[in-house]
Amino acid sequence: MSNGNRQVLTGHQVVANAMRQVDPDVVAAYPITPQSEIVEYFSKFVADGKVDSEVITVESEHSAMSACVGSSAAGARTMTATASQGLALMMEIVYIAASMRAPIVMTVANRALSGPINIHCDHSDSMAARDSGVIQIYGEDAQEAYDFTLMAQRLAENEDVLLPVMVTLDGFTLTHTAQVAELLPDDTVTDFVGDYEPLYPLLDVDNPTTQGPFDMPDYYFEHKLQQVEAMKNVPEKFLEIQEEFSSLSDREYSGLFESYKLDDADYAIVLLGSTAGTAKVVVDELRDEGKKVGLLKPWMFRPFPGEEIKDALKGKEAVAVLDRSLSFGSSGPLYLEISSALSHEDEKPRLYNYTYGLGGRDIAEKHIAEVFEDLENPELEGKMRYINART
Amino acid sequence: MKEIRWHGRGGQGAKTASQLLADINLQEGKFVQSFPEYGPERSGAPIKAYNRVSEEKIRVHSGVYEPEVVAVVDPTLLSAANPTEGLSNDGVLLVNTKKAAEEIKSETGFGGKVLAFDATGVAEKAGSGYANIPVLGALVKVLGTDYEVARAEVKSALSKKLPEEVVEMNLDAFKAGYEAINN
Structure with a gap:
């Protein structure tokens, strides 16, 4: 083992x-x-x-x-x-x-x-x-x-x-x-x-407190x-x-989100959770082809590090936000956060919203590569798209 | 990175064998993933399990679509499942069957390497009764893994759950599986 x-x-x-x-x-x-x-x-x-x-x-x-x-x-x-x-x-x-x-x-x-x-x-x-x-x-x-x-x-x-x-x-x-x-x-x-060491334990009868009234x-x-x-x-x-x-530990954590080959990237994907690993593989492959792509993976979603993410996405051509949940009748929850974080910027990247992986639907490297392709097309901006789903 | 797919039926130990393989690969210093495909879980229903083995940290978290090696634990799955799906002609199809490899080739239409042996018979002869372990033995040979490293890991893992005599039967079956194929 x-x-x-x-x-x-x-x-x-x-x-x-x-x-x-x-x-x-x-x-x-x-x-x-x-x-x-x-x-x-x-x-x-x-x-x-x-x-x-x-x-x-x-x-x-x-x-x-x-x-x-x-x-x-x-x-x-x-x-x-x-x-x-x-x-x-x-x-x-x-x-x-x-x-x-x-x-x-x-x-x-x-x-x-x-x-x-x-x-x-x-x-x-x-x-x-x-x-x-x-x-x-x-x-x-x-x-x-x-x-x-x-x-x-x-x-x-x-x-x-x-x-x-x-x-x-x-x-x-x-x-x-x-x-x-x-x-x-x-x-x-x-x-x-x-x-x-709890500050106000209810069982501290010498210092009685009222909780949850x-x-x-x-x-x-x-x-x-x-x-x-x-x-x-x-x-x-x-x-x-x-x-x-x-x-x-041997691990390096320093941030509210992880930036992967993001600094000099023109095109970026933002997503949460395990799919970030798959996206990193795609970023590496596209980098080998000379494409300037990167990934931003929020570790922390609440509180949302909007200010810091805004700075990290400054100067990007286009950013795709991939949500793994729906907010029916609106955009994805992560997209709304990113969109809000960038809302006061004069020069902001084109923003794309995708929903993926609902109910365990797989997302493979090729799907992420397609998103990076989409980002070069300004006409696809804004409209919600669904990855690997029958639409 | 190498990707492997297992086909078995619920209760035959394909998932267990997949996890054992991950443990073995770790002992070789490799990075690994082992995961089953979950559907409605029923004894006897066709199931798939997967392994990834790599020299480097594995980051991908998608399904496996183009495995290099497919191991079929239950002979009936050659027709009931589609074990050659995504398997290129450079790949290996390892099958538990009483039939000859040539026969499996013509049945499946698979143009790559077919390795066939009677893992069920091997397990019965050893007394363990489960074909997953001899198939694992054969797979270890296919992958070029050191036999002693693999055997030690199988012994250590099975000893946590099974009485000594059953472990020994499984180790006999593992060895027979390893020796049953010429890679």
């Missing part, structure tokens, strides 16, 4: 190992494909005595997140994982977790939302949570899912942040694929995540603005945590 530090692991296994190494006090979860094996592996670690967490098996995802909120309010380090319908069912409580500033770290194994019912990957589940107040980080491969799960713990618990963090990885494409990944030594992770119009607004302020602190803290993490 291993060669040096390198191991063949599925996305499930790397996330379960990250959770084991974080050693949360409480994990409350309900099974749903393609997330289930994460919690199965983690539960086995608990049963085998390899981690000392309390696993709460509940009757639904609504209850899972409710238990997480209760546990986090009590002062316990708390994690969960879900996908698709599970996230949809827990959504009511996801908003509450964010508003209660509960630093819960949750994995989302991206899967299409019903209907029609489908177990395969797209981003419609996590995109439905984009306005909930959780931080969202998207991983390209199992390695990133592992690394970001560890970094998420620090980010969530940072005193200037105190928000839930959602780390996503593409269902099946990453969760069920055995791939090469490197885990850090347990004690390195223990030192990196550190002890969790009713808010009238005289204060609701201000409490929401506190969440806005907390979100503003995220980028700087994330960069600091990345820097520290990079010093512990």
Whole structure:
């Protein structure tokens, strides 16, 4: 299974190992494909005595997140994982977790939302949570899912942040694929995540607090603005945590997004998640043919690094934004962000919007190469196009 | 980078063999991917699994369309599935069958290299009963992987799940599969 530090692991296994190494006090979860094996592996670690967490098996995802909120309010380090319908069912409580500033770290194994019912990957589940107040980080491969799960713990618990963090990885494409990944030594992770010292634990009876009460119009607004302020602190803290993490591992993280051969590119693609890997292969091939193409892969989607992305896309001829979810009657969620980020620029690149990969529809190198071809054609600007779909 | 496709039926261990191959390739210092194609999961239904093996980090995350090697664990899938799809004449078709390679060539119309042996018979003789491991043995030979490295990995992986005597039967079947074909 291993060669040096390198191991063949599925996305499930790397996330379960990250959770084991974080050693949360409480994990409350309900099974749903393609997330289930994460919690199965983690539960086995608990049963085998390899981690000392309390696993709460509940009757639904609504209850899972409710238990997480209760546990986090009590002062316990708390994690969960879900996908698709599970996230949809827990959504009511996801908003509450964010508003209660509960630093819960949750994995989302991206899967299409019903209907029609489908177990395969797209981003419609996590995109439905984009306005909930959780931080969202998207991983390209199992390695990133592992690394970001560890970094998420620090980010969530940072005193200037105190928000839930959602780390996503593409269902099946990453969760069920055995791939090469490197885990850090347990004690390195223990030192990196550190002890969790909650600011206002509900179980501190000597210093009683009220949490999650009713808010009238005289204060609701201000409490929401506190969440806005907390979100503003995220980028700087994330960069600091990345820097520290990079010093512990062979991986280099320094940014809210990854730029791949982007600096001198005339044509760029922007997309989230595992398809970035496929796009990098295409970028390399087209670069060999002398084409100046590049890729921008946001790691962080909430808060959205619009300013930084605007600067990174300055001077490009044309940019294609590839969304893996729909917002019916509008453009894709990622496209809207990019479009908004560039809206005040006098000279902006031509913008193209694509939808791809719904319900697990494959996207191959040739499809991405076609997008780069499209970008040379000004007539295709603006109109939504669907990749590898019968239209 | 090399791409490999497995054809099997649910419950025959094609996915397990694919993951074992990934473990073996890792031991050679390679980068790997192993993933099954998921549909409605039923015992006996045709399934596919895939491997990618590379000297460098594998970044592509799409499906596999043009494999260099196809391994068929269940003989009935030669007609029930389409195992030569996307396989060029430079490729290798490795089949568990009682028939001769020439016969498989004419049945499938495949113009490339066909390697055929009775993996089911091999597994029955060894006592393990599952054709996936002898097919894996043959595939290891096709790929030019060191036999001892591969055997050690199969032993280590199977020992985590199976009693020692069953592991030994599988190792016999693995060896017989390795020796069954002339690459």
